[in-house]
Amino acid sequence: MATVSANSATVAHAAEHEHHEPQSFWRKYIFSEDHKTIAKQYLISGIFWSIIGISLSVMFRLQLGFPNMKLDFLRPILGTWINETGKLDPDFYLALVTMHGTIMVFFVLTAGLSGTFSNFLIPLQVGARDMASGFLNMLSYWFFFMASVLMFGSLFIETGPASGGWVIYPPLSALPQAHKGSELGMTLWLVSMALFIVSQLLGGINYITTVINLRTRGMSFSKLPLTIWAFLLTAILGLISFPVLLSAALLLIFDRSFGTSFYLSEIYIKGEALPNVGGSPILFQHLFWFLATQRYI
Amino acid sequence: MVYIVALLAVIFLGLAAVVVSRMATVVKNASGPVEEGRIGMSNRINGLLMVVFFVTGLIGAIWSFLHAKQFFLPEASTPHGRHTDFLFWLGMSIITIAFVVTNALLFFFAWRYQHREGYKAAYYPENHKLELIWTVIPAVVMALLVFTGWKAWRDIMAEAPENAQVFEIVGKQFNWIARYPGVDNNKLGSFNYKLIDNNNETGIDYTDEASFDDFVSTSELHIPVNKPILLKIRARDVLHSVFIPHLRVKMDAVPGMPTRFQFTADKTTDEMKNITGNPNFTYEIACTEVCGQGHFSMRIRLVVEDEASWLAWCKEQKPLLTSTPELASRIPANLKAKAAKYLPADATAAPADSVTASILPKG
Ligand SMILES: [Cu+2]
Secondary structure (H helix, E strand, O other): OOOHHHHHHHHHHHHHHOOOOOOOHHHHHHOOOOHHHHHHHHHHHHHHHHHHHHHHHHHHHHHHHOOOOOOHHHHHHHHHHEOOOOOEOHHHHHHHHHHHHHHHHHHHHHHHHHHHHHHHHHHHHHOOOOOOOHHHHHHHHHHHHHHHHHHHHHHHOOOOOOOOOOOOOOOOOOOHHHOHHHOHHHHHHHHHHHHHHHHHHHHHHHHHHHHHHOOOOOOOHHHOOHHHHHHHHHHHHHHHHHHHHHHHHHHHHHHHHOOOOOOOOOOEEOOEEOOOOOOOHHHHHHHHHHHHHHHHO | OHHHHHHHHHHHHHHHHHHHHHHHHHHHHOEOOOOOOOOOHHHHHHHHHHHHHHHHHHHHHHHHHHHHHHHOOOOOOOHHHHHHHHHHHHHHHHHHHHHHHHHHHHHHHHHHOOOOOOEOOOOOOOOHHHHHHHHHHHHHHHHHHHHHHHHHHHHHOOOOOOOOEEEEEEEEOOEEEEEEOOOOOOOOOOEOHHHOEOOEOOOEOOOOHHHOOOEEEOOEEEEEOOOOEEEEEEEOOOOEEEEEHHHOEEEEEEOOEOEEEEEOOOOOHHHHHHHHOOOOOOEEEEEOOOOOOOHHHOEEEEEEEOHHHHHHHHHHOOOHHHHOHHHHHHOOHHHHHHHHHHOOOOHHHOOOOHHHHHOOOOO
């Protein structure tokens, strides 16, 4: 299809712009600012997370669909999470459901899909050489990576990961005495989610800026491909709603660790009436679903 | 109901026919220069597979629905439940018909209008009349659905009638506690979460004389049939949710924020035994908000019976004050006399614990 002359022209053209010094392995593949490399990093992390997320769901669906099934063969991996009768420990069942939801919604759909395709396609389809800020883009991935490490690590701690449902409604998630999964696992969940939100905001700002400012000559908004329109709107919605989730998580961290009563009121638990009054668990639900309704869409 | 569904089906089919005929004319008008055969058998196979996929999917969906039908709940035992069920199935029918028709067209078109030698796609940018039709009809249908739904919600959430029989249900990890207003004054006493302990699991406030005849149960909630019921809902520790599937009742129990649900059950437990053909049938109140380790087993039995036997049952129950005379120490001195008839003779003589009684704010 292509002729020799066209090929050599491309080479000459490319050579003109090759001003970069050769990049080290670290800069090229690990701490890369290149949108395609970052897209691949998101893709690989997303695939990793979807394997984890799906295998968690397979475990609890086996238990749910076949209540009498012996799951002892999972004991080498899960240890005491499989109880003496060969069934999933009830606490672990809730942990599985919770982590499956968290992983699929945030780490696979939001980061894995949106991170991969927005990063890969936006510069290509609007005709930009790269994202508006390669550095922010790199930070975005590495914040996501840190969030991933914490969330993954929480699967291996003794009290287990967060297990109050992926919506982590307080007071259950706010009171360590209410639930095993509301101990260290919940703290790790919240810190991981805070880092995750930072990553999403850095990414979102970049997507929006690139689409608005770096379109090639003649690429007006009305000629913008529909995929880009979708990425742009997704990024704007994310930018509006992720900070709200961050505030929900922060208030929950305060309630858990600093004795505030944003979500707690008139609670009697484990033989003790807590002093907290005046808070509202419903506040958390409003803040949470401000994000989550649009995440579903 | 069937007529509405049928009417909507006709409208949607009509719409679909309009689209099909439009597309057919468009395709007929567009014929361009013939190109040599670039596209082989695979195109035709893929087109056919589209239709196969749709038909298999449809058959699978119908089979799965019919198979699952045996697990569906029986007809609701409350008037509001039957109404919400009607709205559910109405919405479901409209959505299903629209879904099947649009998807049938999607997959059928992929097969019907596959690439053919000598055909060329036409540029057909807009048709205002068509766009108007497919915007206005769904908009009107959606508006009607939203309006009827809003009306149903307003009726269900309305204030309970004056003569409603009041009960209280309190959620804790991991069981429900039912509190009855007692047969003497039929009024629930006030409560305070700081009063909760092993003797007084719902935090009943004994500075309120309406509390004296209240009794509690962790195994059963008995309610009269065909009488408006007002269920007051509380949670002690974390979120729980009152779920009575057969009555289509569902309301969250929130610590620090009492909620309520009013309904009228019109089928007794015994009638349900006949209807379901299950001699062991019982209504169940479950918890439907993840509340921790024991969430899956958190439930209490609901007994719906005629008013006379309900009242008789209530009269057999002992007020909490009678079964737990230690609570007498919480009664302020001026009400001791009124409480005396619920207490064994020696308990009234016990010294009043004035400290507990005086620090308590009204619940
Ligand atoms: Cu519960």
